[in-house]
Amino acid sequence: MSDNKYTIGVDYGTESGRAVLVDVSTGEEVATAVHPYGDGVIDEHLPGSDEPLPPDFALQNPQDYIAVLQETIPALLREGSVDPGDVIGISTDFTACTMLPIGEAGTPLCTTPEWRDNPYAWVKIWKHHAAQPEANRLNEVARERGETWLPRYGGKISSEWLIPKIWETLNQAPQVYEAADRYVEAADWIVLQLTGQEKRNSCTAGYKAIWNKREGYPGDDFFAALDPRLRHVVDDKLSRQIYPLGDRAGGLTPEMAELTGLKPGIAVPVGNVDAHVAVPASTVTEPGRLVAIMGTSTCIMVLGQEERMVEGMCGVVEDGIIPGLFGFEAGQSCVGDHFAWFVETCVPPAYHEQAQSRGLNVHQLLEEKAARQQPGEHGLLALDWWNGNRSILVDVDLTGMLLGATLLTRPEDMYRALIEATAYGARVIIEGFEKSGVAVDEIVACGGLPGRNKLLMQIYADVTGREIKVAGTEQSGAFGSAMFAAVAAGKDAGGYDTIFEAAKNMASLQDVVYQPIPAHKAVYDQIYAEYVTLHDHFGRGANDVMKRLKALKQQVLAES
């Protein structure tokens, strides 16, 4: 034992779990470990089976989550040469809505021989998109009934969220629904494994399960209007007891202490969501400073003193990010994914060879070439909808568009146009917040992209006209969790009593600040006006060609 105290944050991502060991007093990241899920994202067939899964399925194996703990935590302790006795807490964050049916004792149905072969018994992860019909119907019913909670979610509940996913199972596999004692977020399930306590957190409940601190869940009548079998879904399959973020869920169980090498009884807070813990990890615990978690997609978070209804936001949840404040969430469904698709699909051999011979990756080469251009020089304009539009149109059926191509258009031109398109998309979201009275004065970026692409950061500053700072940690999920672990441990154990104190002492910003360049901003203002015209034309019903082409595609595939 030493004077230094440590916490561990574990961030459960889409492909792997990432753990970080943090010095509580300084915020120093002492050690990091990553463990990829053995079964990865299950979207073709269940492990050990040849039977193809239905379209739009995306599942995971919950045993992979336990393996992450077993592999990464001993590695952290070894790598950091830290005495387990100095680790005062462990916390987790998860993708969401990532949910699973469990038995009475918390056992995932998919781990039982009886249900192992049924895909509906497995974990449906956030990007499982097979519940779209249920989401459509839910939104229809909510609108018809004038449900007052609907505007909190930008007017639309996503097919990615809890109720559509549960209802999908009820429709497609009622026997699984019947067999499930409860449905939980994986965020809560992993805490149940760590502590033996099922304590549902306010973040996933608020953002993904239509729960509200003051009003609770929608009424049973609403659920009955969806489907009579759902009338008692909250009492039968969920729970009305919801715990605020940072609350201690319990102490680490002896079994889990054995598995991880940590001391039993150390603090474990309630579950949390990757994007949401990133906010304090980026030093943000107050209104006016937007956090953009930029990776394959971008989550956008802002805090406010009051509840406001913002077009197309994913949700506003009281205490959903930071206690005492309203947390607004919006998102862009295709950012890093966009560039990755482009590099994989659209870049010719000469560029790959050039990159290799210069010891760069293709992204770096394209960034270097694209950075030589002035804004407006390539003549292109894209709509960044390769994966639909989350905010502010909330429409998964929108698709990508590139306009302005000529025979002289080069890969770096298209690459830059795609970056710019995502920046325009971010500006639409920011302007939506401001229009509704939620201030956005500054941007703090975190996630994987900011450290990898300076051009992208400068373009975002130029397009949005706002200063952009960058979080000190590159693993804002795991780091933010480590901060919440320190709060759950409390001051007396060597941690902090509030997330505000934890943020002040543990979180930091990098030295770099991206300032908008006025001449660039002036050109981008013109192109942004064109973007908005196209965005509204194709996104708000003037020409629904994207949806008709998508429907035709489905029809053709169904008939062939």
Add this chain to the structure above:
Amino acid sequence: MSDNKYTIGVDYGTESGRAVLVDVSTGEEVATAVHPYGDGVIDEHLPGSDEPLPPDFALQNPQDYIAVLQETIPALLREGSVDPGDVIGISTDFTACTMLPIGEAGTPLCTTPEWRDNPYAWVKIWKHHAAQPEANRLNEVARERGETWLPRYGGKISSEWLIPKIWETLNQAPQVYEAADRYVEAADWIVLQLTGQEKRNSCTAGYKAIWNKREGYPGDDFFAALDPRLRHVVDDKLSRQIYPLGDRAGGLTPEMAELTGLKPGIAVPVGNVDAHVAVPASTVTEPGRLVAIMGTSTCIMVLGQEERMVEGMCGVVEDGIIPGLFGFEAGQSCVGDHFAWFVETCVPPAYHEQAQSRGLNVHQLLEEKAARQQPGEHGLLALDWWNGNRSILVDVDLTGMLLGATLLTRPEDMYRALIEATAYGARVIIEGFEKSGVAVDEIVACGGLPGRNKLLMQIYADVTGREIKVAGTEQSGAFGSAMFAAVAAGKDAGGYDTIFEAAKNMASLQDVVYQPIPAHKAVYDQIYAEYVTLHDHFGRGANDVMKRLKALKQQVLAES
């Protein structure tokens, strides 16, 4: 000497000249020879100079045209083992408008020491685009004055044509204009070299120089309204004597006989244009059968009994293709170029490797992959405007668009979408003809593409709903010229008295016929309706975003 008689056709293309020796009675192609131009397309600096040419310049060296004769014709005679005494005629066709200033004796100005260093003294080829300001002004004046010939050219004279190109020289290099005794099409200049006779042909005069069989040139007042110095341009620099296609221009001169190894005095018809000679070469000498010459771009030709005004056609010229009929020309500025750009710019290494390992080129691999899809399956829709839109919008400032992309979009999807886009573009042209009363019952394809891409041909049949046949010859320019040589020679010399007889005996179709597949047509009808909506939205002024982005690009480049 044998019983078999032969003619030679020489097709002057953009990069090279191609000659073919044809058996007059059977149409058999006995020998072929190609000779690339020594100076190629001159667009960076004049040969032997370091001084950069102005933007949008595209010149050629007329001595390269003579070299083609000198190299290819002896090669044909050798390869075909044909006695020169059995060759009864030689004919040429050219790109157009490809024009040059000459001295009194027909010497190109650019070959004289005095003018050699002046770019305006060289041959301006068809894709020389520096006369756009003059073309814009010409169209403005013609519209203001209500010139009745304007609708014959779809309402717009192209910057590629003769009068803008002459006027450009007058504006930029008046001393060259002064020094030029005359301006001629290269099509007529080469005939002058072969025969010593300057006989201007009705095809280039009609399609490129605003000449009309019944009305002649526009009035001197019109030219004076453009520029007082142009009042007498026709009489000073051109000629009012125009000769119909197939007319004998003269006999081969002894000097040219010496150069080529042919007999002096054999028949040489007046000049012609590559795309226009392709029509009889494709067996078409009557209305109702559209000829599509498909290469880097596509020329579309139809014959009619009456003059009709068709939106966005390049021109309608009486006797312009076949004597006694009106020849309608339209065009798509980006077809093969489109696919070449895509393969060069947007196809990843894995595809190149796969193609190579299977002994295919990348086009073939993409065709194979794309052919596995049903129409509508990729969900994409493109506007084929990577090089502007020739017909029917006549707008070089339009640019390409691709819509419907997702993270699952693959190269073969985009490749197929680009092919389909050009087919939709062709259908717009066909419907424009039919709307104006010009029948299009069947399509005959020729040029380089039909033999190389079966999928493309099937898609064109499916999209247009018309049977597509393919010309027997793969070199429809040179072959068509050889047919006109047979007509100039006449029946008594072993040729034919009319192009109708020549077509009947010499031209042929391949056995393959592409039939529209009704199920495909039904899907394409739906997508075509979407194409037309986007075509009109972006092409007819509802949203001029493409032009504004292009203007912004110019502005940014000018300021940087």
